[in-house]
Amino acid sequence: MIASWPGHIEPNSVSSHISAFYDVMPTLNELVGIFNPIETDGISFLPTLLGQPQKAHDYLYWEFPAYKGQQAVRMGKWKGIRKNMLEGNLTIELYDLENDLQEQQDVASQYPEIIAQIAQIMESAHEPATLDRFKIEVLGDLVDP
Numbered sequence: 142m143i144a145s146w147p148g149h150i151e152p153n154s155v156s157s158h159i160s161a162f163y164d165v166m167p168t169l170n171e172l173v174g175i176f177n178p179i180e181t182d183g184i185s186f187l188p189t190l191l192g193q194p195q196k197a198h199d200y201l202y203w204e205f206p207a208y209k210g211q212q213a214v215r216m217g218k219w220k221g222i223r224k225n226m227l228e229g230n231l232t233i234e235l236y237d238l239e240n241d242l243q244e245q246q247d248v249a250s251q252y253p254e255i256i257a258q259i260a261q262i263m264e265s266a267h268e269p270a271t272l273d274r275f276k277i278e279v280l281g282d283l284v285d286p
Contacts, residue, residue, distance in 0.1 A: 150190050158189040159215065161201050202266040210277050212267070214259045219252075220244065221259035226279050233259055 144150055163183040170176070171185040188195040201215040210226030218239040223231060233256050235249040249256050269282045276282035 144190055146190065151192055154192065156189050158186060158195055159198065159201065160184070160186050160189075161198075161203075200262055202262060204267065204277065204280075206270075206275050206277055210279070212263055212277070212280070214262045214266075216255075216259065216262070219255055219259070221249075221256065221263075223263070226277050229279055231279060233263075235259070 161183070163181060164186050165183070167181060167183040167185040168187050168190075171187045184196055184198060186195065199216070202213070204210075204212040206227065209224065209228055210230075211222060211224055212226060213220060213222040215238075218237055220236045220238055221233045222236070222244075223233055233249060234244075234247045235252055235256055236244040236246070237248055238244075241248075267280050269280075270276045273284050276284050278284055
């Protein structure tokens with residue numbers, strides 16, 4: 142993301158703050174002084190833009206039924222991802238994004254404790270989809286006949 146706001150954002154500043162699309166609304170709301178009107182998982186990243194201390198997510202979670210179904214967690218330097226879930230796969234691959242940004246080396250077998258944390262997050266963060274096209278049966282979502 143590139144942001145420019147003369148007099149507020151330090152020119153040529155760089156941040157390693159990790160955020161997601163759902164952080165944009167809370168950021169814009171804080172920017173214009175509006176209280177977040179709905180419950181959201183988003184966290185305003187306005188402090189990062191202003192060079193101030195920033196609250197961070199414990200993790201980012203997402204799932205997507207396309208590409209044969211995917212579920213992922215970003216937790217610090219770690220990314221755990223399940224692929225091909227619509228084919229019944231629940232195996233979690235693990236990538237160290239500090240050393241493997243292109244996700245070439247699955248290190249899941251070396252970090253069973255991280256895999257256990259990510260599996261717990263995947264289970265607790267998943268909410269059954271209401272529309273059939275977003276349901277992932279292997280996660281327990283029931284598809285209407």
